[in-house]
Amino acid sequence: MTAVAPSTSMGLDSRKLGMWTFLASEFLFFGAFVSAYLLYIDETNGGPGIEIFDIPFTSVSSFVLLMSSLTMVLAHNSHVRGDLRRMRLWTLATAGQGMVFLGGQVYEFTVFYREGLDLTQSPFASSFFFLTGFHGAHVAIGVLLLLGLYSLSLTGKVKVGQDVKTEMVGLYWHFVDIIWVIIFTVVYLIPELRV
Amino acid sequence: MSTTGGTAAETAEHEEHAGHHPTPQEYVRIALILAALTALEVSTYYFEFGAAAIPLLIALMVIKFVMVAGFFMHLRFDTKLFGRFMYTGLGFAVVLYTATLLIFVVDANQ
Amino acid sequence: MASTTAAAETPRLRPSKPTGFLSWVATTDHKRIGILYFWTVLAFFFIGGVESSLIRAQLAQAELSVLTPEIYNQMFTMHGITMVFLVVMPFAAAFFNYLLPLMIGARDVAFPRLNAFSYWFYLFGGIFLYSSFFLGGAPNGSWVGYAPLSTNAVSNMAFYAVGIQILGVSSLASAINFIVTIINMRAPGMTFMRMPMFVWMTLTTSFLLLFAVPIIAVALFMLQFDAVFNAQFFQPASGGDPILYQHLFWLFGHPEVYIMILPAMGIVSEVMPTFSRKPLFGYAAMAFAGAAIGFIGFGVWAHHMFTSAIGPVPRSAFAVATMFIAVPTGIKIFNWVFTMWGGRIRFTTAMLFSVGFVSMFTIGGLSGVMHAIVPHNAQQHDTYFVVAHFHYVLFGGALFGLISGVYYWFPKVTGRLMNEKLGKVHFWTWLFGFNLTFGPMHMSGLLGQPRRTAVLPGELGATVELYNLLSSLGVVVLAISASIFLYNLIRSIRSGEASGDDPWDARTIEWMTATPPKHHNFDVIPVVTSRDEFWHRKYAESEEGIPVAVPVGASVDEESDAGHDEHIHMPDPSLWPAIHTLGVLPLGYGLVYANWLLVGIGAVWMVAGMFGWIIEPLAEGDDDEPAVAGAAAH
Numbered sequence: 022m023t024a025v026a027p028s029t030s031m032g033l034d035s036r037k038l039g040m041w042t043f044l045a046s047e048f049l050f051f052g053a054f055v056s057a058y059l060l061y062i063d064e065t066n067g068g069p070g071i072e073i074f075d076i077p078f079t080s081v082s083s084f085v086l087l088m089s090s091l092t093m094v095l096a097h098n099s100h101v102r103g104d105l106r107r108m109r110l111w112t113l114a115t116a117g118q119g120m121v122f123l124g125g126q127v128y129e130f131t132v133f134y135r136e137g138l139d140l141t142q143s144p145f146a147s148s149f150f151f152l153t154g155f156h157g158a159h160v161a162i163g164v165l166l167l168l169g170l171y172s173l174s175l176t177g178k179v180k181v182g183q184d185v186k187t188e189m190v191g192l193y194w195h196f197v198d199i200i201w202v203i204i205f206t207v208v209y210l211i212p213e214l215r216v
Numbered sequence: 217m218s219t220t221g222g223t224a225a226e227t228a229e230h231e232e233h234a235g236h237h238p239t240p241q242e243y244v245r246i247a248l249i250l251a252a253l254t255a256l257e258v259s260t261y262y263f264e265f266g267a268a269a270i271p272l273l274i275a276l277m278v279i280k281f282v283m284v285a286g287f288f289m290h291l292r293f294d295t296k297l298f299g300r301f302m303y304t305g306l307g308f309a310v311v312l313y314t315a316t317l318l319i320f321v322v323d324a325n326q
Numbered sequence: 327m328a329s330t331t332a333a334a335e336t337p338r339l340r341p342s343k344p345t346g347f348l349s350w351v352a353t354t355d356h357k358r359i360g361i362l363y364f365w366t367v368l369a370f371f372f373i374g375g376v377e378s379s380l381i382r383a384q385l386a387q388a389e390l391s392v393l394t395p396e397i398y399n400q401m402f403t404m405h406g407i408t409m410v411f412l413v414v415m416p417f418a419a420a421f422f423n424y425l426l427p428l429m430i431g432a433r434d435v436a437f438p439r440l441n442a443f444s445y446w447f448y449l450f451g452g453i454f455l456y457s458s459f460f461l462g463g464a465p466n467g468s469w470v471g472y473a474p475l476s477t478n479a480v481s482n483m484a485f486y487a488v489g490i491q492i493l494g495v496s497s498l499a500s501a502i503n504f505i506v507t508i509i510n511m512r513a514p515g516m517t518f519m520r521m522p523m524f525v526w527m528t529l530t531t532s533f534l535l536l537f538a539v540p541i542i543a544v545a546l547f548m549l550q551f552d553a554v555f556n557a558q559f560f561q562p563a564s565g566g567d568p569i570l571y572q573h574l575f576w577l578f579g580h581p582e583v584y585i586m587i588l589p590a591m592g593i594v595s596e597v598m599p600t601f602s603r604k605p606l607f608g609y610a611a612m613a614f615a616g617a618a619i620g621f622i623g624f625g626v627w628a629h630h631m632f633t634s635a636i637g638p639v640p641r642s643a644f645a646v647a648t649m650f651i652a653v654p655t656g657i658k659i660f661n662w663v664f665t666m667w668g669g670r671i672r673f674t675t676a677m678l679f680s681v682g683f684v685s686m687f688t689i690g691g692l693s694g695v696m697h698a699i700v701p702h703n704a705q706q707h708d709t710y711f712v713v714a715h716f717h718y719v720l721f722g723g724a725l726f727g728l729i730s731g732v733y734y735w736f737p738k739v740t741g742r743l744m745n746e747k748l749g750k751v752h753f754w755t756w757l758f759g760f761n762l763t764f765g766p767m768h769m770s771g772l773l774g775q776p777r778r779t780a781v782l783p784g785e786l787g788a789t790v791e792l793y794n795l796l797s798s799l800g801v802v803v804l805a806i807s808a809s810i811f812l813y814n815l816i817r818s819i820r821s822g823e824a825s826g827d828d829p830w831d832a833r834t835i836e837w838m839t840a841t842p843p844k845h846h847n848f849d850v851i852p853v854v855t856s857r858d859e860f861w862h863r864k865y866a867e868s869e870e871g872i873p874v875a876v877p878v879g880a881s882v883d884e885e886s887d888a889g890h891d892e893h894i895h896m897p898d899p900s901l902w903p904a905i906h907t908l909g910v911l912p913l914g915y916g917l918v919y920a921n922w923l924l925v926g927i928g929a930v931w932m933v934a935g936m937f938g939w940i941i942e943p944l945a946e947g948d949d950d951e952p953a954v955a956g957a958a959a960h
Contacts, residue, residue: 031295052312
C-alpha cells in the first residue's frame, strides 16, 4: 500500500478528486444522449427501428466489457501489491477486451448500415448512433489510456508505489463500463420487450 | 505541506477505510455475480416475464451499477466525498432529463 | 527568489528564462495565467464593443442602411457570443486564476498545467470563432443558435457549434481545477466557513460549469452533425423536434447566467466589507444563498421557452420556480445593503462600482421577475424589453462587479494604484452611458420594438425612434468612458503611485503577502484562525466592539519558519499545454468542413501532445514518486 496520505486539506489525492469531479459531469453528458434516444425511439421516418437490434450479439459484447472491469481492478490490485508484471498483463487484457468491444461495435454499425440504418435516416438513427458512438469514443480513449499506462510502466515512468495512476485509468474505465450497463438496459433490452 | 485541523474527522474516516480493499478472489466472486445478473437480464429476451420485465430489468441495472461503482471503483472503501460527487452528478442528470422528457409528454397530452 | 526553482536537469523544450515571450507561453503560474486571461478579455471586449457600436449605428434612426441585414445578423450574433463566452466568463476566470490560490493560502492551483491548457483552449477557441469572418462570414443565427435555422448552411452556425464546444472544454477543465483546488488546497485552519466569499462564489460557479457544460456540449454536437453531416436531430421533416434543442440549450443557458453573475457577486462581497470597515453582513446566509441560486438555477430553464410549445403545467411550474429564485438573490442584496449600513464608507472607485453593481443589478433582477409572469412574458418575448433586462444584469451587474474587482485588486497585481480621479470620471460616465443606452430599451421594448431585426421599422413611431437615438448616443458615452478606463489602466501600470502591501486596509489573506506577490505567493503559508484573517491580525476589538490596531508585527507567523522557503517546490513551466491545445485548430476546421484529413491531423496531434505532456519530466517529481513520498513521510 502507499502508506503516505497526501498532504492536502481533506487528506485526499487531488488527482483522484479531479477524476471523480470529471466523472460526475459525464453523467450529464450521457444523460442528454439517452434522453434524445428515448424521445426519438419511434421517430424512424419509415426506416428501421428497434427491431433491428441483435440482442444475442450485443449481449456478448456487453459481457466482454463487463468482464474487462474485472481485469482492470485486478491490474490495480497487482499494482498495489507491487507486482508490475501482473499489472501489465491485466492492463493488456483489459485493453484487449476493450478492443473486442469496439470491434463488435464496428461490426454492429456496419450491419445496421447495410440494413438501411444510417445517421441521416431518421432522428431515431441519429440518436442511436450518437449515444452508442460517443460511448464507443469513450472506450477508444480508454484503450489509448490503457496502452499508454502499459508502455509507461515498461519505460519506468509508472513505478511500484504509483498505483494511483492505474487507479485513475481504472476509474475512467469502470465509469465507461457502468454507462454501458445503463445503455444496455435502456437502449437495447427494455425497448426490445415491445417487439 | 499542510493538513487542516477542522477536517481531522474526514481524514480519520479515510484511514479507517484504507486497507479494506477486497482480495483478487473476492473481485472474481463479484464478477461472477455480475455475470449471473447479466445472464438474467438477457433471459428477458428469450422468456416472457410479462409486466415484471421492466421493473426487473431496472432493478438489475441498478444492482450492477452499484456493485461496479462500490467494489471496482472502490466507492465503498474510499472517502464518502467521491461517492457524493458521483451520485450528485447522477442525481442531477436523472432529475433534469426526466423533467425534460415529462415536459414533452405533458405537452403531447394536451 | 532563486531558491524556489529546483536545480534539476531541465528537459529540452522547456524555456529556462523567467522572462520573455516563451516564458509566458510556457507559464504554469496561476498569476501569469490570470494576467493572460485579462489582456485577452480586454482585446475581445474591444471587438465586442465595436460590434455593438455598429449595431447601434444601424438602429440610431428608423429605416437606416448603415449595415446590410447579412452583416447586421453577424454583428448581433458575434456580439452576444463574444460578450458571453469571450468576455464575461473568462473575465471571471482571470480573477479566479489570479486570486483563488492567494485567497485560500495555496501556492498554485491543483493542476497548474491543466490551468494553462484552459487558457490556451480559450484563446484558440476565440481565434477560431473570429476566423470565420475571413472564411465566408461569421455565424449569424444568434448566440442561442435555435434549430432548425442554425442547422441550415445559410446561418453559418457550424463555426458556432465547434467554437463554443472548444470554449466549453476550457471551462470544464478550469471548473474541475478550481473545485479540486478549493476542496483540497486550503491553508491550515481555512475551513469552508472561513473562506472569503469570493472563494465560495468561485466554488459555486465551478459546480454550475461542471454540470452545465456537458449539456451544451451534447446540444452543440447534435447541432453540428445536423448542419455538417446531415443528421436528423432537429429536422421536423423526418420527425425531429427543434424544441429538444431549446431544452438542451437552456438547461445549460440558464445556469450560464448565474455562471456569469456569481463571480461578480463574490467580488462585490469582498469590496464592500473592506470599504465599509465592517465584516460582510450575514456571511453564512450569503454563502448558502449563492449555493441556492446555483441549485435553483438548474430548475428554471423552461422560462426561456414560455412562448415555445410547452404546456400550461410546465409553464406554471417554471413560473413558480423562477419567482423562487428571487428569494436568495434578495437575501444577497439586503446583505450588501446591511454591510454598508452603519459602516465607515470610503467611496473609492472600486466601492462606487460595487454600489453601482447592487443598484443596477436590482433593476435588472426586478425586470427578470416580471418575465416570470407567463402572460407578461408572452408580451415581452423577443422585444427590446428583454434586451434591456439582460443588459442590466450582465452589463450593469456582472461587468460593474468585474470592473470593481479590477480597481480593487489592481494594486495587488502591479504594486501600483490606479488614478482615483480618472477612475471616478470613468465610473460616472460609465453609469450615465449605461443607463442612457439600456434604460430607453425598456420603453421601446414595451412599445413593441422586436429584437434581432436589422432595420428599425418606421411604423413604430417617433417615440420609439427617440428611444433608439438615446440608446445610440449612450454607446458614444460608453466608448468615451471605456477609453478613459483604458488610458487610466495603461498609465497606472507605467507610472501609477506605489501602493504598498495593503493599500485598502483589507481583510483577506491575499493582502498579507508581498505586493505584487512572489512566484510562490507566501513565504510561509499562514495559519488561519478566523474569517477575515488579515483584519483580525491587524485589529483587536475594544470592549465597546471598536477595532483597535494591533502593534505592527505582533501577530506574524513564527519567522523562524522562514528558512523553509528553500524547499518550496513550484510547478515547472511547460510548453506542452500550448502545443497540445494547438491541435484543436485543425480538428475544429476539419469538423466544420467535413475534412477527415484535418480531423485526423488534429486528433493525432493532440494525442501526441498529451503523451508529451505525460512523459515530460517534472523537477519537483510526481506526488507519489517513491523517493518524494518517502521524504514527506519522515
